[in-house]
Amino acid sequence: MSNIFLLPPNLNKKERFAAFWEYLLENIHDLGQEFVDFLMQRSGKHSSNFLKAVSYPSISDEIQPDLVLECQDFDIICDHRLESELSKHSLDAYFILAKFQKKPTYVVLISNSYCLIDPEILASETAQRYYLKPRDDLNSSMPYFCWQDVYAIVAQRQERIVHEFTEYMHFMDMQPWQHSTWGQLFLNPDVARNFSDQWSLAIDYLQGMGISSKRSGYSALEIVYPLPWLQLLYIHVSRSIQHNDLQAISPYLVATIWIKGDEINQIRAFHGISEQFTLPENDDVLIEIRASLADGLWMMKTGNRPKLAATYYTSLDRIVSSDREQMQQNLLAFTKAVFNHAKSI
Structure with a gap:
């Protein structure tokens, strides 16, 4: 020893x-x-x-x-x-x-x-x-x-x-997630694939707007160029988050904003952002936004590689449900809210 x-x-x-x-x-x-x-x-x-x-x-x-x-x-x-x-x-x-x-x-x-x-x-x-x-x-x-x-x-x-x-x-994210339907999300591939199927409503909505999106990995949604300057909107589940001031018992639903590297003005617009808002469809779902932990570094970097500008978080407990229709509506509402907020910056 x-x-x-x-x-x-x-x-x-x-x-x-x-x-x-x-x-x-x-x-x-x-x-x-x-x-x-x-x-x-x-x-x-x-x-x-x-x-x-x-x-x-x-x-x-x-x-x-x-x-x-x-x-x-x-x-x-x-x-x-x-x-x-x-x-x-x-x-x-x-x-x-x-x-x-x-x-x-x-x-x-x-x-x-x-x-x-x-x-x-x-x-x-x-x-x-x-x-x-x-x-x-x-x-x-x-x-x-x-x-x-x-x-x-x-x-x-x-x-x-x-x-x-x-x-x-x-x-170390080893604590169990006490959810009767989705508690094995991070451990069981079958549960993760089942979660991935719940993105169908959001995908249909985005396709109706002419925006390319697809399931990524087991449980994530990848939205490519929803705006000319927004190279990738990536939504996924996570056991934990990097910002210590954001605490929750449950895991998180996370959306990351990746901006084209040469869109300096758009990157600057997210610099230092720290806000929160609730979903229009559900006041119980609070979304918090934080600038990238490396946002100061991006100001000094050049090149066309996409830059992580900001991250949106909400408690996954507020999103998931044993009622699949309600859960798909929640995922759609989160996707719309993040996209609309990013577009308004």
């Missing part, structure tokens, strides 16, 4: 999290045992006594796991995923690593967003032997574990250090 107070300042987000997680499990041994029991029980396997956690262990020259949970009867190699994973993810290297360990070793993937894993990898003999994945009804449609489920385990404990780590996990 490293001295948590002497961590190098140049650690990246993933490395720092692994070190903090190891420190917590080492100091609260019961939590380490509970974590091992959680992984094994949900995988349909027998658990074992938890011994210790080691972040970035030196067990291979070619690949270094984020964390290894050492237990009496086996070890567990943990691969941490903290950012959005939209590409295929290979676990083959970890399976090979597990195969050549002296003690029986499993591999587990814990993600903060949906991962696309090649079905052939999951069906392989090595995966059947070494890979731990949920086999119960809790998020069982995803062949990996979710940080929000780990968050639930950590958050129920009373120790001060655990309480502070829970706040850290919240900062």
Whole structure:
């Protein structure tokens, strides 16, 4: 276990999290045992006594796991995923690593967003032997574990250090979103694709105005050149936002304004903007606008590359609904409101 107070300042987000997680499990041994029991029980396997956690262990020259949970009867190699994973993810290297360990070793993937894993990898003999994945009804449609489920385990404990780590996990966007219909939006590709279908009303409205738009990724809407100077209006969902003064329990619906790089006057018009307004169709939906965090830098840059001038936010809880028609109306209203406001600047 490293001295948590002497961590190098140049650690990246993933490395720092692994070190903090190891420190917590080492100091609260019961939590380490509970974590091992959680992984094994949900995988349909027998658990074992938890011994210790080691972040970035030196067990291979070619690949270094984020964390290894050492237990009496086996070890567990943990691969941490903290950012959005939209590409295929290979676990083959970890399976090979597990195969050549002296003690029986499993591999587990814990993600903060949906991962696309090649079905052939999951069906392989090595995966059947070494890979731990949920086999119960809790998020069982995803062949990996979710940080929000780990968050639930950590958050129920009373120790001060655990309480502070829970706040850290919240900062890392690991808290669950408590919504009966859309709560798995950031974890389950099927739910995300379902959300993407709700843009149909907004797309029809924009097409009626002769404006090109299309679904992007799993849950975003990409509107290209709705105005001669506005190169891209990109609307998407986000777990969190960069502006600390904007706080919400739920995630956000976010719209970003990307202006043509040579449209200096339009870029200047958004400089320093900080406003808020409600949707004409629904006073409960408050939209806040902030200038780009780098808007001062854009004043010094030249070239035709699009510049992020401003961002619009609202609580996603105010937009989503189990009533699909109402939700599509809300998405349309948000799209219209952002477009009209940007056009008026």
